[in-house]
Amino acid sequence: MTSTLFAKYDVPVPRYTSYPTVPAWHAAPTAAQWTASLQRALADPSATLSLYVHLPFCESLCTFCGCNTVITRDHGRSSPYIDRVLSELDMYVRMVPSLAERQLSQLHLGGGTPTFASAEELARLVDGILSRLAASGSGRFTGSVEADPRVTSAAQLRALRERRFTRLSLGVQDFNAETQRLVNRIQSPALVASLVTEARAAGYESINFDLIYGLPGQTPASMQRLADEVLRLAPDRLAVYSFARVPWIKPAQRKFTDAQIPVAAEKRALYDVIRRPLLAAGYLELGMDHFARPDDPLARAAAAGTLYRNFQGYTEARTNVLLGLGVSAISESADCYHQNEKVIAVYDRRIDRNEIPTHRGHVLSADDRRRREQIVAVMTRFAVTLDDAQAADAREFLAPMLEDGLAVLEGNELRVPAAGRAFIRNIATFFDEYFRASQPAAPMYSRSI
Template identity: 40%
Template sequence: MTEPILVDLPLIRKYDVPGPRYTSYPTAPHFRDDVPADEVHQAIRDNNARARPLSLYFHIPFCQTLCWYCGCTTVIGKDSSQTEPYLAALDEEMRRKSAWIHPERKVVQIHFGGGTPTYLTAAQIRWLGERIRTHFALADDAEVAVEVDPRRLTLEQVHALKDAGFNRASLGVQDNNPKVQKAINRIQPFEMTERVVRWLRDAGFSSINVDLIYGLPHQTTDSFDQTLSEVLSLNPDRFAIYTYAHVPWIKPAQKLLERHTLPGPEEKLAMQKRIIERLTSEGYHYIGMDHYARQDDELARAWQAGTLRRNFQGYSTLAGVDIYGFGMSSISQIGGLYLQNPKELPEYLERTRQDDFPIHRAYLLSEDDRIRRAWIMALMCQARVDFQTSSEELGVDVAEYFKTELQELAPMAVDGLVKLDAKGLTVTERGRLLLRNICMPFDAHLSTGARQYSRTI
């Protein structure tokens, strides 16, 4: 049984500053458009010299309507005529990329994100599942996950997802309060969510995640607690509960939310405290960075076993897996190479007809980047770095390499966020609430260029 975590509000308040979420290192704003194609292709060849496990990400950008808080790359509209050309482009992209991949590599994970993957019809879902298996070899126990919108999901689509091999689902909920739902342009009565959870469990889905957001218009600590109570009654296996990132300079539709009352910093802190304390008292393990899982869930077991990893979808259960992304704006992580596809639909459709890897931006890690990525990901996923083991793996004396950065952690050690001794660096339980802050001193790119990040709380 997990022990409840008690949140020290003054401490959290002290460290509430803008910072990256570290779904990658370096983070996506540092990707470039001038990486030579021959270097990209050589990195892909080198990565496929042996049969490493694979993860596939498919970005389905379509949504019937825009949720005004949304920060995703989307194509909005009820005209479904664009989906067939898009699916054809996905098929062509899979055909081209799979030719570069070691023939014995097995796919151990698939994730459909968006947008709204369940914008696709049941027939299109089945077709895409078949095409994936045509181009790639799937492991028998592959994790196959999909993000679903309960507002428009049908039972026929649930059966199609199951037929296509999906065994995990993530439900977008955000908040059950009707006033909040109206303000964010997402009307979704709780009964709708309840029905979809029942459908998914009846169909045999082994894991269900619920996405919530705090910091939206009209939310209060008590109103969000009511949403928690309702969703907890559904007994989800996991939660992803994000703080709303208000970035209208990137997503102009978010300006519409400013017509309403947005919770202030103190209210958001109180909401976070309630969320963490309640879920950890209800049997959920706090994974870190907005993620919670039941003790018997694979995500919690991966955290305990040290095999947790962090990628562009959040936390994942398998370390050492390369990610190949498909669809507009998707990001691939192939060894020390990051690739992002074109972010606009017309360019994506055109480029997939021309290039094996339709690159919008890319990044090749330097040796320093590799060392820092391994360090930051260890803190994010294991909350611990052993100096001797890390030095042997990275080929440097990490205590000396990060001498200045470790000295910068002294105030955090005084505040009880980390423990530092001759053997290593450990993030404490209270420090796990502030993982982003603890990683920031090790980020060599943080001060380069004009970047605007959401706040760490």
């Protein structure tokens, strides 16, 4: 693939973890509309539920980070925070009693850094959630946790494993010493290796590594060394994220100069240096940026065509409701998105007043919902059926990509061949009427590559 293509298509586009994307949300639900949406989505006794709990605390700031975090060394903050998360769940269960009766499929602890909380606090959080959902037969859920190796202990891993957690995601990012220094995140392969050993011994079934390409200081040679280290540690899955650079939202990213950040073909080459040895070692490439061993549940979901994409990235199961608890957490139902307050002091105050802490959201129109399904199909299955009007529109809108062989349109079937995978976000913009209607004057999204 020529570097011209990367220069041509490396423009700011959404990552499509939702549709409409967050900047396009314009129809926030009231608390009553939001709980009514949950009620509708859970009306059927066979409906399923996922819970996402956002634990925002981190001891120090990694300067690349795009997550919603609270940087503090005061570990006394996690216990009152957990109380508020449990109060938030109480509030929902009072307003939407079916929440406690439907099957809990997934319980994900994300952040920030969930393992900022102690083993005892994590145990209290999970026990508190499961006791509130006891009627749901919550014993069958898949539990997963994001862990920063620098602050994660065997005791925390054991506490969660005892509560039937089976998935662990370790933030590895990169082992290159210069990159670690530049992004303020020093962690050795030995530290990660010891946690992998602890997690395997405790019985975790799927271990994921998060890596990032496009960070300052990375070179093809450093990425090759990273690939070698990673293959030695043999995770079950990997998320290999493109560095999302949004300095207008995350000022710490201003610490890097433009000259330090690889873009376009140079950046994509770093991804390819990781990708090739992973494929050679038998991992499958899933969606836009994930890899998994063929027997991992994520790979099985991809093979079965049931992979889904939400705010947590690619996920193996789509449930009728994803309920996000905690500061800045995002929820998704059939016809609504909902995000909690992003400022922790405001979140705390609103929970203490027994209010649903809505920050923003979006009630989806029928057209939004149809476009969401099409974007999910493109992002997960690389194929989607268009109606006649869309097919005519696609011939025009996607003409450059069709000519460059990055997309294929046969009748009303739009496909993304292997060559187009790197440009999947650009192709998805075809379905995004908000993006197409308003090409923003100020940057809103990270670049596509």
